[in-house]
Amino acid sequence: MYALCVFFFLFASFNLTAGCPDCFEKIDTIIEETLRCKSKQIVGVSVAVVRSGDVVLEKGYGVKDLETNDTVTEDTLFGIASLSKAFASTLLVKLMEEKTKYSLNTKVSTIFDNEGIFIDSLRSKYATIRDLLSHRLGIPGNNRIRLDNNLTRANVIHRLKYLQPKGSFRDSFLYNNLIYGVVTNLAELIGGESWENLVKTHLFDPIGMNSSSFLTTADFEKIDLAKGYIDYYGDLKPVPFEFSRRWADLCGSGCVLSSASDMAKWMKFYLDEGKLADGTRLISKEAFKDLTRPENVITTTYTSTYFTKPKVPATTSNTGYALGWRTGHYRGYKMLEHSGTTFGYRALLSVFPDADIAIYTAMTGNDPSYL
Numbered sequence: 204m205y206a207l208c209v210f211f212f213l214f215a216s217f218n219l220t221a222g223c224p225d226c227f228e229k230i231d232t233i234i235e236e237t238l239r240c241k242s243k244q245i246v247g248v249s250v251a252v253v254r255s256g257d258v259v260l261e262k263g264y265g266v267k268d269l270e271t272n273d274t275v276t277e278d279t280l281f282g283i284a285s286l287s288k289a290f291a292s293t294l295l296v297k298l299m300e301e302k303t304k305y306s307l308n309t310k311v312s313t314i315f316d317n318e319g320i321f322i323d324s325l326r327s328k329y330a331t332i333r334d335l336l337s338h339r340l341g342i343p344g345n346n347r348i349r350l351d352n353n354l355t356r357a358n359v360i361h362r363l364k365y366l367q368p369k370g371s372f373r374d375s376f377l378y379n380n381l382i383y384g385v386v387t388n389l390a391e392l393i394g395g396e397s398w399e400n401l402v403k404t405h406l407f408d409p410i411g412m413n414s415s416s417f418l419t420t421a422d423f424e425k426i427d428l429a430k431g432y433i434d435y436y437g438d439l440k441p442v443p444f445e446f447s448r449r450w451a452d453l454c455g456s457g458c459v460l461s462s463a464s465d466m467a468k469w470m471k472f473y474l475d476e477g478k479l480a481d482g483t484r485l486i487s488k489e490a491f492k493d494l495t496r497p498e499n500v501i502t503t504t505y506t507s508t509y510f511t512k513p514k515v516p517a518t519t520s521n522t523g524y525a526l527g528w529r530t531g532h533y534r535g536y537k538m539l540e541h542s543g544t545t546f547g548y549r550a551l552l553s554v555f556p557d558a559d560i561a562i563y564t565a566m567t568g569n570d571p572s573y574l
């Protein structure tokens with residue numbers, strides 16, 4: 204529940220009380236106290252808040268490593284897990300626009316020149332890139348397939364024909380990391396380089412996210428990284444780097460490592476609808492609309508169950524899925540959001556375009572109530 208407190212508090216205070224002179228002290232106090240009372244669950248925290256083009260907060264809390272007690276700073280990298288999906292969709296849309304005749308409506312079968320990608324002919328024949336990016340194939344996650352060490356972003360597509368659908372095509376929301384592995388591979392086929400290199404050249408470098416990295420390629424000895432911790436029978440244990448690296452191979456589904464200060468730049472980029480700090484466009488207006496328009500309906504989420512009226516006074520909802528983003532509202536404000544959970548890390552990013560505010564938090568440790 205920690206993230207939620209911070210989240211509600213930040214948004215309420217920044218939006219409703221212009222100026223809010225003691226905001227930062229209050230936020231600091233809340234996070235510090237939360238860390239103290241949750242010290243068995245949370246090791247490090249990274250927070251960034253952008254409002255009206257300014258970074259109003261970027262800060263690290265807690266420690267990077269329980270053995271050294273080195274403190275987290277705004278430049279310390281955390282796994283952002285599924286917040287990587289927005290990088291995957293943004294990169295793919297950008298590459299398609301620049302390098303190909305492909306569009307979101309292009310059929311997957313034509314790109315891979317394969318008529319039998321899925322178990323049934325309906326999906327094999329008609330599935331498009333937009334279907335891949337919006338989790339609307341009706342194929343459940345099958346996440347444990349990722350424990351197979353032979354699975355890669357390049358060969359995951361050959362497993363899809365064995366997966367039984369549980370929802371109908373284009374008419375259900377079944378979140379699927381394997382499919383984002385296919386999306387990752389697709390970007391590599393179009394861009395002719397590894398996904399990591401493409402994200403670096405097409406997104407990190409122009410946006411100025413110059414300390415961000417990837418679980419798959421980072422030199423763990425050299426980077427300023429908050430170690431991921433999981434609960435192991437009541438004790439926090441570090442997640443072995445080699446496991447994290449292997450688990451992240453699908454990459455576009457969850458391999459990005461980033462810091463509060465870099466994520467602040469990413470949030471500005473999204474608040475500016477795809478423009479860089481100097482005002483030039485990195486992706487077209489149309490591409491930005493495509494990325495943020497809901498393409499699928501989310502029927503059941505944690506927030507829709509617990510944060511709607513009359514149960515709570517301040518409501519929030521995630522009702523749609525765009526491309527790598529959930530869409531919804533918070534207190535009536537339009538919101539783009541994504542959460543990320545992987546071994547050792549949890550993260551949450553919320554963008555409120557009409558309020559010109561975006562909030563990012565990440566943590567290491569194991570707090571199941573973190574949204």
Ligand SMILES: *[C@@H]1O[C@H](CO)[C@@H](O)[C@H](O)[C@H]1NC(C)=O
Pocket residue numbers: 269270271272
């Ligand atoms: C790290 O901090 C913990 C808790 O305050 C303490 O018990 C431990 O001795 C510290 N370790 C080092 C290396 O400073």
Ligand SMILES: *[C@@H]1O[C@H](CO)[C@@H](O)[C@H](O)[C@H]1NC(C)=O
Pocket residue numbers: 351352353
């Ligand atoms: C992985 O690939 C190797 C070499 O092709 C093969 O021997 C092994 O059985 C495969 N493992 C699994 C789990 O498929």
Ligand SMILES: *[C@@H]1O[C@H](CO)[C@@H](O)[C@H](O)[C@H]1NC(C)=O
Pocket residue numbers: 411413414
């Ligand atoms: C990253 O960019 C910022 C300015 O955008 C600069 O101050 C900083 O030194 C750069 N860091 C690295 C590691 O290049």
